[in-house]
Amino acid sequence: MKKNIALLLVFVTVTVQAQITITVDDLPEDGFTYLTATDTLTSVLLGTPGPSAQQWDFSSLTSHYPSVPTFGLTSTTQYANAFAQSNLYTFGPAAMFGGFFGGAPVGEAGLSNGFMFWRTDVTGHYVIGFRSEAGIYANRNVLVNPTELLIPTPATYGTTRADSSRWVLSMNLNPTDVDTFYISTVSKTFLADAWGSLITPYGSFPDVLRMHEYAVKVDSVTATFGNTPVYSIEIARDTMNNYLYLTNTEHYPVAMVSADKNFNIRKVEYYNGAISTSIEEADVPKTALSVWPNPACDRVTVALKDRTLYGKGKMHIEIVDMMGRIVYSAPLQSALTEIELGTQLSGLHMVRIIENGTLIGNGKLLIAP
8 A cells, every 4th residue: 555655656746747837938038030830731639638748749740931030139129219118029021920929910911021029027928019111000119008918927737817918000190080090909818728748840849838828809990080989890800729839948839839719720830949149259249249130131230339449440341151151241331330131142141340350240140031
């Protein structure tokens, strides 16, 4: 009898230890590009929610398109004051971010360049706002208020959280006629409903927590004359069941399953690794150079963080590919310079500032296709 009790205690101890806790240390961090692939056709087995360990086999997934969200510090952008609650940003078309931007779009059809602004803290990962460079949202700072929660922390099996978010875009503001507003709201609940191990084409993850997100997104158009409502029309409503597979080692969901209200799977996005885009501290001081947006599509801005360095010597700027070939070289005309990338190859590159033959600035740049 004592032997059976001992075996039971060992089993319970192992089971409890296998249930991980997701914290702020497991959320996205600045200076990294997270590589993902999305399968829009393959179906996967979700299993049944419950306290027992599960084994999810997503190894048959294929890649129909990639995503490469790169996180940088909001404080390095010119929009830091406008999005004061944000500490991280990404730049590019929404399609580059994959399915991780919640209910806040970046541009029409996901193809327009734009900024997404995020906040990561001990309570989770949030959408703070966005700014598009084209389409009906172009050049407007849109704040999500209340902010939208994407990953709650700390989280372990059984954790539940509720969240509601809202953003408003003024279509036209004229005190002499009717004003129109586009309003998007998202109401959601999170439940960490399962845990276990996961296999994807990228690799095996022995300790995974699954977070089920049930969300209802409603888009509407309203009009007012002064403070008097004129009309309100609901133009879209979508109910979603999303599943985030989280682990302690990657700082990004290792898989995200998107399903409709009837649990029909729409797509599966899975993690394919990460690339550091931070400045090479071994070569130059970390504060010497700022490169943004990163990744970049058609142009990039390079700045000397210490503006007093400019003008002390003859400077030029280089962009070097991973084969060591210089694909761009020009004199540095100011401490802040913009480079057109239309003729450059895609992929990871190095940006260098040279002064009198000496390297004084060095940073990584991911050029999107």
